Amino acid sequence: MRSINPFRVVALLLLALLLSGCGYNQIQQKDEAVSAGWSEVLNQYQRRADLIPNLVNTVKGYAAHEQQVLTAVTEARAKVGNINVDADDPASLAQFQAAQGELSGALSRLMVVVENYPDLKADQSFLNLQTQLEGTENRITVARGRYIQLVQDYNTYVRQFPANLTAMVFGHKAKPNFTVENEAQISQAPAVDFGTTPAPAPEPQQPAPAN
Template identity: 80%
Template sequence: MRALSPLRLLLLSLFAVLLSGCGYNQIQQKDESVKAGWSEVLNQYQRRADLIPNLVNTVKGYAAHEQQVLTDVTEARAKVGQINVNADDAASLQQFQQAQGELSSALSRLMVVTENYPNLKADQSFLGLQTQLEGTENRITVARGRYIQTVQDYNTYIRSFPQNLIAMMFGYQQKPNFTVENERQIQQAPAVDFGQPAAPSATPQPPQPSPQPAN
């Protein structure tokens, strides 16, 4: 193999310095941060999905006739598992977050139903699953929030001069993010706290008879 001439080596060295100075290395670092953040989001969603079969089976043991709610959770989980999400594709990410939102809603309805079964709420297996689900929902919220910030940082960086020139040269494009309309879901996990039962509604009092006038 023929050795590179001193002039070519010099040109390559200058080119490398220019790339580094224009943000090429930083683009790589930020791109890897986005990938790591997305992996953590998927990891936490998968953690929740793994809890659901045991949760459904435990609830079914006490509330088998709540079939519609149990079916909704199972079907929503199955739908999530069928999505092959690509975080770099806006339509794919939208489909993914919609399916995850439907699963969150189904889980919330399931948790409301369990309020009607004191024996279920005292079951140790259910209590353990409840604690794990609470922790997982919080982790999902944190992971999504960090991912949003990481993508925003990456997108802002590659749009700024002179990094935008390097990004165009090497084909780096803006990445899609979780949509604005989902911000409330991102900030507030589904309620899974059974510590405070709903206050009973006040029982209406029968009307009192009017006093009769004295004769």
């Protein structure tokens, strides 16, 4: 039986204490939290993408001639599905966010079109899909907001002394995050112009001449 080297044990204990004291364990915990938060963001975005085909088909049954709007939603969903996003790559995250913003805008325009079809708005299948979509949009907002906070917490920590030294040694860098400008743009419903000309205001009536 091999004997345990006491010096090796002491060295390992000292190394463990040093790593703990310089933030190594906290960096690992915060990094795992960011990864879990990102997985939830992707999960909710995928949930929305899964709802879109049924939503488009339902709307098409009542408003088949709204082809431009329906095509825009379908193409935006396809674009989102073709992106292999890497959350640690700023350019990849920006591309992902832009594609999701484009899809959000297309869905907003689709909902505006729906307002012109009372029968569609009363269809039970559409109502169920609309409820699920609204719930999913709320979940996306919550998951995205939580992820932003987790990344901010991680980035702040790995920039602080002495954790920044540990992060540098072990290759932990600050992570890219969703941009505030695009967040505001995504949450704002786009203006929709169907090319209609507003009716002219009625001309004021002249008082009838007194007899």
